[in-house]
Amino acid sequence: MTSGILVSGPYAHSNSSTARTMGLVMLALLPTTGYGVYLFGWPALFLLIVTLLSTAGAEALCLRLAGKPVRPFLMDGSAVLSGWLLALTLPPWAPWWIGVSGGVIAIVIGKQVFGGIGQNLFNPAMVARVVLLISFPLEMTTFLAPHPLLAIGSPGFLDSLGITFGAGLQADAISSATVLGGVKTALISGLELPAINASVPDWHTMAIGTLSGSLGETSSLLIVAGGVFLLATRVISWHIPVAMTGTLMLLSAGFHLLDPLHYPGAMHHLLAGATLLGAFFIATDLVTSPVTSLGQLLFGAGCGALVYVIRTWAGYPEGMAFAIMLMNALTPLIDHYLKPRVYGRDRKGNPIIKAAIQD
Amino acid sequence: MKLFRISGGVHPHDRKGLTATLAIEDVPLPPLLHIPLQQHIGSPAAPLVHRGQLVRKGQLLAHSQGMISAPVHAPTSGRIVGIGNYPAHHPSGLSVRTITLKPDGKERWCDLETVTVDAGMLDPEEIATRVAAAGIVGLGGATFPSSVKLNLRNRYKLHMLVINGAECEPYLTCDDRLMQESAEHIIDGARIMARALGVENIVIGIENNKPRAQAAMQQAARMYDTIRIARLPARYPMGSEKHLVQTLTGRETPARGLTADIGIVVHNVATALAVHTAIRHGTPLISRVVTVSGNAVRRPGNLRVPIGTTVAYLLDYCGGFTEVPARLISGGPMMGQPLPDTRVPIVKGSNGILALTASEVHSGPAMPCIRCASCVTACPCGLVPLEMANHARAGDLDGAVRFGLMDCISCGSCAYVCPAHIPLVQYFNYAKGELTARQRTEHKQKETRRLAELRNERLERQKQAKRAALSQRKQTGEQSAATAEAAEA
Numbered sequence: 064m065t066s067g068i069l070v071s072g073p074y075a076h077s078n079s080s081t082a083r084t085m086g087l088v089m090l091a092l093l094p095t096t097g098y099g100v101y102l103f104g105w106p107a108l109f110l111l112i113v114t115l116l117s118t119a120g121a122e123a124l125c126l127r128l129a130g131k132p133v134r135p136f137l138m139d140g141s142a143v144l145s146g147w148l149l150a151l152t153l154p155p156w157a158p159w160w161i162g163v164s165g166g167v168i169a170i171v172i173g174k175q176v177f178g179g180i181g182q183n184l185f186n187p188a189m190v191a192r193v194v195l196l197i198s199f200p201l202e203m204t205t206f207l208a209p210h211p212l213l214a215i216g217s218p219g220f221l222d223s224l225g226i227t228f229g230a231g232l233q234a235d236a237i238s239s240a241t242v243l244g245g246v247k248t249a250l251i252s253g254l255e256l257p258a259i260n261a262s263v264p265d266w267h268t269m270a271i272g273t274l275s276g277s278l279g280e281t282s283s284l285l286i287v288a289g290g291v292f293l294l295a296t297r298v299i300s301w302h303i304p305v306a307m308t309g310t311l312m313l314l315s316a317g318f319h320l321l322d323p324l325h326y327p328g329a330m331h332h333l334l335a336g337a338t339l340l341g342a343f344f345i346a347t348d349l350v351t352s353p354v355t356s357l358g359q360l361l362f363g364a365g366c367g368a369l370v371y372v373i374r375t376w377a378g379y380p381e382g383m384a385f386a387i388m389l390m391n392a393l394t395p396l397i398d399h400y401l402k403p404r405v406y407g408r409d410r411k412g413n414p415i416i417k418a419a420i421q422d
Numbered sequence: 423m424k425l426f427r428i429s430g431g432v433h434p435h436d437r438k439g440l441t442a443t444l445a446i447e448d449v450p451l452p453p454l455l456h457i458p459l460q461q462h463i464g465s466p467a468a469p470l471v472h473r474g475q476l477v478r479k480g481q482l483l484a485h486s487q488g489m490i491s492a493p494v495h496a497p498t499s500g501r502i503v504g505i506g507n508y509p510a511h512h513p514s515g516l517s518v519r520t521i522t523l524k525p526d527g528k529e530r531w532c533d534l535e536t537v538t539v540d541a542g543m544l545d546p547e548e549i550a551t552r553v554a555a556a557g558i559v560g561l562g563g564a565t566f567p568s569s570v571k572l573n574l575r576n577r578y579k580l581h582m583l584v585i586n587g588a589e590c591e592p593y594l595t596c597d598d599r600l601m602q603e604s605a606e607h608i609i610d611g612a613r614i615m616a617r618a619l620g621v622e623n624i625v626i627g628i629e630n631n632k633p634r635a636q637a638a639m640q641q642a643a644r645m646y647d648t649i650r651i652a653r654l655p656a657r658y659p660m661g662s663e664k665h666l667v668q669t670l671t672g673r674e675t676p677a678r679g680l681t682a683d684i685g686i687v688v689h690n691v692a693t694a695l696a697v698h699t700a701i702r703h704g705t706p707l708i709s710r711v712v713t714v715s716g717n718a719v720r721r722p723g724n725l726r727v728p729i730g731t732t733v734a735y736l737l738d739y740c741g742g743f744t745e746v747p748a749r750l751i752s753g754g755p756m757m758g759q760p761l762p763d764t765r766v767p768i769v770k771g772s773n774g775i776l777a778l779t780a781s782e783v784h785s786g787p788a789m790p791c792i793r794c795a796s797c798v799t800a801c802p803c804g805l806v807p808l809e810m811a812n813h814a815r816a817g818d819l820d821g822a823v824r825f826g827l828m829d830c831i832s833c834g835s836c837a838y839v840c841p842a843h844i845p846l847v848q849y850f851n852y853a854k855g856e857l858t859a860r861q862r863t864e865h866k867q868k869e870t871r872r873l874a875e876l877r878n879e880r881l882e883r884q885k886q887a888k889r890a891a892l893s894q895r896k897q898t899g900e901q902s903a904a905t906a907e908a909a910e911a
Contacts, residue, residue, distance in 0.1 A: 070845050071850075073757070074749045074758065074760075075435070075755040075784065077434070078784060081792055139789065179790065181793060300795075349795070350792055350793050354795035355806070402826075405829050406674060406802065406803040407664070
């Protein structure tokens with residue numbers, strides 16, 4: 064009567080699927096990606112495409128080697144999403160081989176060697192980014208001022224092919240420091256914040272995003288819009304983004320209050336660099352973040368604190384990738400210790416005290 | 423009244439529209455009734471009739487045996503044509519002891535004892551005794567003998583009776599219809615049960631997707647100021663008694679405990695109606711209302727069915743299938759059980775028969791877990807289903823227990839939301855079964871060891887006794903050691 068083997072219920076389903084979840088994240092990424100492509104022109108689009116193709120190709124190859132069915136796993140969209148996130152954190156005019164090697168590293172080292180989807184300890188995109196940053200510091204830190212698509216002075220289609228696939232760009236001609244990089248360099252050289260601030264874009268500009276930076280992290284507004292979409296569709300919960308940005312802002316505001324000459328304030332840390340992209344899209348990666356609300360709060364707070372520490376006292380101007388990876392490593396531990404309180408039990412797991420009325 | 427939030431839960435598409443507006447119909451008598459002796463939790467009933475015997479409607483066919491058990495009665499008059507094994511209303515399809523009755527179509531009742539005094543005048547002991555004799559069990563699906571729950575007043579200090587009209591499972595509308603059509607009788611049944619429990623307060627919880635039932639019950643309860651209607655938010659698993667009680671009182675039932683631990687007893691609306699019928703009309707539990715629904719059924723409906731009617735007969739009455747169903751289920755789609763065969767009879771706990779099409783079931787191939795934590799959010803018991811399943815799959819049952827396996831109520835909320843379509847409940851049921859089997863083995867080993875030790879001790883004692891006797895004989899001057907040895911051998 065009943066088709067197939069008898070399996071326990073429920074015999075109803077919410078119609079969710081892995082592919083739908085990944086698709087929603089991609090949809091949420093569309094605005095900031097589109098804006099990034101517009102802002103940095105053809106080379107950004109080419110870099111995005113080669114990165115996506117290389118993650119998809121690497122995934123297909125690994126699945127075939129592992130003897131898993133290629134189609135259903137490739138179609139779940141997780142590999143493409145990893146490539147997408149990676150591309151958004153790359154300098155937009157980086158050469159093609161940065162995208163390709165990054166894509167391969169993300170999938171092969173970041174994901175498949177752990178056993179594929181759901182098994183990886185670290186966020187694949189961040190693994191790739193960190194490997195690239197350490198291996199190719201020049202290519203990974205060469206940023207440029209916006210060159211909007213089709214605008215006068217921007218490279219045309221063929222020139223752009225040359226930038227991405229050919230000789231690369233003439234760095235000294237157009238390079239422009241990111242907000243975080245610029246401020247950090249100035250602080251190290253002994254300048255104080257009031258003097259530096261004159262050359263830093265105002266909050267308005269940082270919110271819109273018309274400034275130099277990685278492909279998809281310049282427009283705070285569009286990233287937040289995507290994040291709100293993810294919250295509304297319940298792909299992510301508020302715990303990680305709020306804990307992360309909250310901790311980062313609290314720390315930066317505190318130090319800024321103590322020493323306003325050397326520690327930039329909360330808005331600087333919130334709007335510059337990868338803070339918002341990281342908080343809404345990368346730290347919230349389902350596979351590599353804790354599963355309980357309490358664990359997610361701790362995880363987010365840890366990410367925020369580490370980002371601040373790295374940005375402020377370490378050698379790199381940006382610490383998002385390192386911070387998230389360090390907290391990824393703690394996720395199994397967090398999940399082990401922070402479990403939800405079970406119905407009818409106290410936090411320690413003992414049954415709650417029976418009512419005194421029972422004699 | 424003030425309600426409290428429960429954590430977790432899901433909002434499945436309720437699909438109650440298929441049958442919600444259809445009045446309860448009486449199903450004509452089938453040619454044969456198959457009445458299992460075990461339709462309840464506890465010991466099976468022991469048969470009192472023999473093959474060939476003529477029985478009257480309502481006559482006792484098998485009496486309860488043991489503390490937790492329930493009798494079964496003849497759903498109609500007719501001849502007993504067999505007492506033997508017949509496929510059970512269970513996914514296993516195994517056979518159980520069943521009485522087969524061939525109706526004579528005359529519907530001749532046995533003598534019935536009726537009670538007409540007000541509920542407040544009844545003797546609590548007597549109510550429980552009559553409910554037990556009527557074979558009433560929890561009709562929400564749990565089938566725990568109701569009289570045992572009515573006797574909880576002896577062991578717990580109770581203050582509230584909750585009548586569960588949540589009916590949170592999708593598709594099912596039998597309780598909804600009962601509340602609309604028999605509100606006064608349900609209220610009377612509830613008052614009788616409250617009297618048996620020795621409590622004043624009665625709260626009737628009904629989900630907001632049943633506004634007509636809420637209105638009907640409100641109307642029927644208007645003259646009793648101790649009866650309140652709670653309008654519950656529609657959210658699965660609101661009908662889980664521990665979660666219902668938490669919604670109403672804000673209090674959690676202790677783990678491994680009963681709601682009686684916090685002074686509350688919960689009974690289903692259909693049970694309340696059965697109690698009314700048993701006390702007022704003396705009628706035992708011989709029929710029940712079943713929702714037959716699902717898109718594969720030609721003519722869905724709410725049917726009053728004699729216990730023992732086969733599922734096949736019921737489906738035929740509903741016009742058969744429009745297409746071959748992907749799943750045939752007893753109960754609701756969330757916690758119901760698959761039926762391997764349509765020959766099985768309707769039993770006291772059958773609240774629904776669903777024939778679902780593939781698009782309704784929406785099953786997909788299981789993919790790897792992406793740790794999205796949807797299951798953690800959906801779990802109404804605060805468990806971590808993904809870790810429980812991981813440990814169960816790896817055979818690490820203790821690990822699964824550490825993440826809450828024994829506190830799982832198998833509500834299926836986790837599997838309902840899982841984007842990877844992982845059959846989480848299947849893993850949990852497997853692990854629970856394994857644990858039970860393991861405990862049984864352990865118990866058996868312990869028993870064996872205990873008995874072996876006892877035997878060794880006994881042998882040792884005998885040996886010593888003999889040795890003592892021997893030395894005594896030596897002392898008293900028995901001469902021949904050889905004779906003594908011969909005696910010992």
